[in-house]
Amino acid sequence: MEDTLKRLLSAEQQASKITRQAEVEADQIVQTALSEARVQQERFEQRLPKIRESHLEKASQRAEQTIKEIEKRFDERIAGFREAAEANEEEALDAAFSYLLRPGVRSKQ
Secondary structure (H helix, E strand, O other), X not given: OHHHHXXXXXXXXXXXXXXXXXXXXXXXXXXXXHHHHHHHHHHHHHHHHHHHHHHHHHHHHHHHHHHHHHHHHHHHHHHHHHHHHHHHHHHHHHHHHXXXXXXXXXXXX
C-alpha cells in the first residue's frame, strides 16, 4: 500500500510539474501573440497614411472622371439646344413678325 501511495504521490507531483510547465508555455504563447499583435498594429498604423492617400487618389480620379462625363453631357445638350434654336430661328422670327405686323396688335398696347 505504501508503494501505491508513493506512486500516486509521484504521479501527482509529475502532474503538477506538467501543469506548471503548461501554464508557463501558455503564458509564453499569449505574450508572443500579444507582441505579434502589437507589431501588426504598428505596421497597420504606419500604412494608414498610404492607404488613405490611395483611397483619396482613387476617389479624386473617380470625381474627375464624373465631372468630365457631366461636362460632356452638358456640352452635348447645349449643342442640341443650339441646333434646335438654329433650326427654329427662322420660323420663330416669321411668327414674331407676323404677330407684330397684324392689324390691331399695336392699337391694344
